[in-house]
């Protein structure tokens with residue numbers, strides 16, 4: 001066994017050039033082969049890659065899908081997103097526990113199955129969903145998952161679970177997945193017909209400066225959330241000091257409720273790669289990396305094959321599309337389950353083979369990014385839009401959408417609406433019109449932009465979806481009558497508590513305290529001081545956290561305090577005695593009572 | 604006019620915070636010009652007989668008696684100060700919070716390397732208050748109005764805070780008094 005391990009680790013490390021920068025790939029391979037990255041394996045990897053063992057251990061302990069303890073042959077990660085919960089994930093969980101005879105976080109005694117929870121994996125429109133090894137399974141019920149477990153036990157492979165593949169390219173043999181696209185409305189930018197290489201050739205006919213100018217003319221702003229001008233970002237990266245430069249495509253798509261990048265990569269992979277190639281030309285780069293979240297590992301082979309086709313067609317490699325002197329290639333880097341890796345500097349750390357650590361800014365990635373070189377990180381949808389801009393024109397692009405937010409936006413909708421799925425709509429659409437479109441008119445609340453965004457109430461349904469009003473990276477979660485918005489907020493805080501990288505105290509500890517205090521109010525054990533405490537603590541976490549995760553993690557509470565204040569006020573108690581209502585002395589004495597066999601003398 | 608009353612309590616702490624109170628030295632003479640000390644280990648008054656303006660609490664709560672005393676202070680004092688890190692955050696006693704209570708007792712009375720206890724008896728008398736599952740800082744049990752950091756907070760910190768409260772001014776401690784590195 002350990003001989004095996006040594007041979008395997010040596011082999012994998014060699015395949016990755018004994019490069020500690022490829023730690024993600026190395027650990028993924030070892031995890032897949034041995035179902036864990038054992039302490040022994042970590043030592044070996046460190047030796048082979050000539051790096052500190054702490055770097056290996058840092059990586060293994062950081063990412064959700066790595067473990068030091070041996071996992072089962074089949075690992076079932078059930079999605080514990082709030083929408084999945086609404087759609088019955090508790091039943092699925094119960095069925096799994098019964099069928100396997102173990103709890104979450106455990107492995108069956110025969111070593112066959114491991115059960116775990118994982119945050120939103122981009123399937124809330126077909127929830128409840130789970131990831132079984134690398135296969136995504138959707139629209140689960142207790143009965144369905146039982147049947148799957150039985151099949152697997154009888155020797156079926158995970159691929160055998162796919163009986164009816166999803167729509168569109170999902171049925172392509174390279175994907176062959178039960179995941180569906182659910183594209184509801186197609187717009188002119190992303191989902192209109194497009195021919196390969198047309199945009200690229202149009203761009204290559206210009207100078208890099210002209211390309212950047214054209215993107216500026218289009219008014220394109222980043223689709224990943226922050227909404228920074230793409231043209232400007234490229235200009236800064238192009239202008240930054242350094243021979244080598246990099247393009248990175250952010251396909252981490254970790255914001256709960258967002259799944260539009262999955263559909264773009266499934267249906268329009270060429271557009272994305274073409275956008276990345278144009279970007280490479282514009283900033284003067286020879287290499288692009290697409291960082292694909294670990295949950296989308298099932299797409300890796302497919303994306304690699306699309307890249308291969310593009311190389312064969314001369315659209316990647318030396319002298320791209322016949323452009324003398326422009327060499328450019330792209331590789332796909334897989335993540336391993338960490339929301340914070342969507343933050344651009346953490347994404348870069350992850351690509352460099354370390355923990356997904358956020359870096360202090362400045363310097364910005366445009367100055368000092370991947371391997372210390374100027375890097376432009378852009379979202380999947382941003383690159384796809386770039387491709388369209390060069391097929392049509394910047395002018396054409398800027399004519400769609402609203403002032404300040406040009407073009408269209410893909411919205412991924414889930415929750416209490418009749419037609420969950422993907423909508424490509426022009427920027428500036430009123431939320432109420434959008435709700436009509438997706439069949440969510442009777443919503444009592446809509447989470448715009450995921451947990452880090454804002455939970456809006458019906459009074460705000462007249463606002464419009466654009467950067468300067470209701471900004472969203474694409475996540476739209478609809479909550480219908482009867483849903484408890486404070487419980488939704490608590491669930492989101494649970495997500496941030498899990499996903500905080502732990503670097504800074506306000507985020508690591510603050511989110512725990514926010515959730516605790518919120519839960520106190522939900523349980524009817526709060527008073528007005530707790531509301532004041534929440535307001536103060538949320539502000540502290542927001543202004544003192546190091547990165548965007550902590551700076552936005554209090555939003556579920558601040559936005560419900562603002563938009564659903566009555567929900568708090570109706571649950572708090574009068575408290576003239578000023579005792580802590582949540583403190584229950586009897587619950588605190590259980591262990592001592594059991595040990596001593598006597599009752600309290602004081603209470 | 605009668606002077607405002609100050610009460611103090613030592614809960615689950617080391618008494619270091621009370622020593623720090625005494626560290627105000629001769630200023631205690633100025634203090635008793637303006638306040639009377641009521642229930643406190645310093646004067647051994649055991650029960651509240653009148654309402655107090657300020658209660659100063661050292662230590663968090665590790666057992667039911669601590670809880671009872673703290674709640675009694677809340678009932679009888681207008682302002683409660685959690686004084687020192689044990690009161691505010693649990694401090695050293697809270698180090699046991701990660702370990703089940705049974706294991707703590709076994710280590711202390713049976714298994715510890717320096718323990719001689721052939722009959723393996725863990726003290727268990729009605730007089731001994733039951734321990735809480737976890738050591739709790741004061742603000743998890745009653746409302747606390749002010750927290751003074753430090754292990755212990757310096758005498759000057761207390762002096763400044765008391766003077767501000769007695770003069771009905773905001774408690775605005777200079778940075779030097781609340782900085783510890």
Ligand SMILES: Cc1cc2nc3c(=O)[nH]c(=O)nc-3n(C[C@H](O)[C@H](O)[C@H](O)COP(=O)(O)O)c2cc1C
Pocket residue numbers: 221222223224225226227228230250251252253254255339340341342343344345377378379380382547548549
């Ligand atoms: C915690 C956190 C998670 C993020 N996740 C993503 C993500 O999954 N995808 C994404 O494109 N941007 C994400 N971002 C934003 C990126 O940092 C970055 O702004 C974006 O990728 C830039 O691309 P754009 O200009 O095309 O939007 C995240 C930011 C933070 C703070």
Ligand code: SF4
Pocket residue numbers: 340358499500501502503504505507508545546547548549550551
């Ligand atoms: S804010 Fe949170 S996620 Fe960001 S660096 Fe600090 S601990 Fe890490």
Ligand code: SF4
Pocket residue numbers: 615616617618619620661662686687688689690694695753754755756
């Ligand atoms: S804070 Fe320090 S000095 Fe005060 S009781 Fe606790 S350990 Fe003792």
